[in-house]
Every structure is written in structure tokens, then in C-alpha cells.
Amino acid sequence: MLKYLKISFFAIAFLLANLSLRAQTFTITNNTDYIYLLNGEEIQAKVESVQGKYVLYKPLEDEDSPALRVAKKEVDRVKMANGTEVFFNRLLTEEKPEEEAAAPPAEKKKKRMKGPVSSQKLQRQR
Numbered sequence: 001m002l003k004y005l006k007i008s009f010f011a012i013a014f015l016l017a018n019l020s021l022r023a024q025t026f027t028i029t030n031n032t033d034y035i036y037l038l039n040g041e042e043i044q045a046k047v048e049s050v051q052g053k054y055v056l057y058k059p060l061e062d063e064d065s066p067a068l069r070v071a072k073k074e075v076d077r078v079k080m081a082n083g084t085e086v087f088f089n090r091l092l093t094e095e096k097p098e099e100e101a102a103a104p105p106a107e108k109k110k111k112r113m114k115g116p117v118s119s120q121k122l123q124r125q126r
């Protein structure tokens with residue numbers, strides 16, 4: 001009887017510990033903001049501010065540390081925990097429409113520019 005009590009106690013303790021760990025990881029991943037840099041790096045942090053020239057954030061590992069910052073010039077976008085994305089230096093590539101196969105434009109004849117009129121020609125025309 002005592003043996004079954006010990007086993008059930010450890011089983012319940014294990015299940016409670018497992019549930020609490022899952023709850024902690026859920027809250028960590030749920031409150032995680034992502035900073036995507038232009039060089040391809042991804043920073044998981046808690047973003048405090050995106051105003052001014054810098055993005056202020058605290059790393060997830062040590063939220064008691066002072067806020068770190070990264071210049072907005074280096075940031076592609078910031079994805080907030082609530083799903084909002086803020087874009088900074090995203091280069092939008094527009095697809096050019098395919099050029100239609102059309103006949104080449106007709107060549108225009110160059111008009112011959114007349115030079116200045118001499119006074120002798122003006123006198124002859126009168």
C-alpha cells in the first residue's frame with residue numbers, strides 16, 4: 001500500500017511539474033517579440049520602444065538587464081508578440097509587366113534644318 005502511495009505521489013508531482021513548465025514556456029513564447037535584421041539575424045527579445053533612431057529591447061534570457069538598442073537602419077522588421085509587424089528598411093520588389101511583342105516604332109525622318117538666310121537671297125525673292 002505504501003509503495004502505491006509513493007508511486008502515485010511521484011506521478012502527480014511529475015505531472016504538476018510538467019504542466020508548470022509548459023505554462024512557463026507558453027508565456028515566454030507568447031510574450032516574445034522578434035527583431036529581424038537586414039543581415040538575416042533574428043533576435044528574440046521583449047521590445048520596449050521603436051521610436052526615434054533605435055529599437056530598444058531587452059533580451060529574453062536576462063530581462064533584468066538594461067535595455068539594448070539596435071539602429072533602425074539595420075532592422076528589416078519587428079514582429080510583436082500580438083502579431084503586429086513594423087517594417088523599416090524593407091525593399092519592395094515590384095514585378096515589371098511583361099512587355100508585349102509590338103512592332104518596332106516607325107523611324108522618323110530627320111528634318112533638314114535650314115541655315116540662316118543671307119541678305120542676297122532675301123533681295124532676290126522680292
